[in-house]
Amino acid sequence: MFRRISSVLAVIVLGLLAAVPVFAAPGQPTFGAAIYADGVAWGTKGTTALPNPEGAAGSFDKLYIFTNGATGQLAVSEAGPGNPSYNGGRWETWTATWNQDTDVVVKSETDLLVYVDSGALTIHIGSPDDHPAYFQCPLLPVKD
Helix, strand or coil: HHHHHHHHHHHHHHHHHHHHCCCCCCCCCEEEEEECCEEEEEECCEECCCCCCCHHHHHHHEEECCCCCCCCCEEEEEECCCCCCCCCCEEEEEEEEEECCCCCCCCCHHHHHHHHHHHHEEEEEECCCCCCCEEEEEECCCCC
């Protein structure tokens, strides 16, 4: 009985993996700054787009992707490594748009929400451009 259940589960998992499109081309991770999390710049390696979690979005961290703003602005994560709330690199994309010209570089969700509360920045769930709504990519230490 155990073997039969294991076999069925293996077939389901393989089917799901085959159905999930690849988010990034295979290759080496990017160790250059790509995402700010808790005030720290991190590198990353995009791996796969993920299906809609159907009500389990709590297992994802928000990743705010800016549509405009200061030169050098990276995407900003809700949490990163070392933060107990970090979900290991599973992301739900949010769009962040400045309502005015700015040279501010936001490096944490805490700072981002201050600008949202002031009306200077607008956020909404969903992905700008062609980014997947849910995806997985780990945060890696930046190497110069």
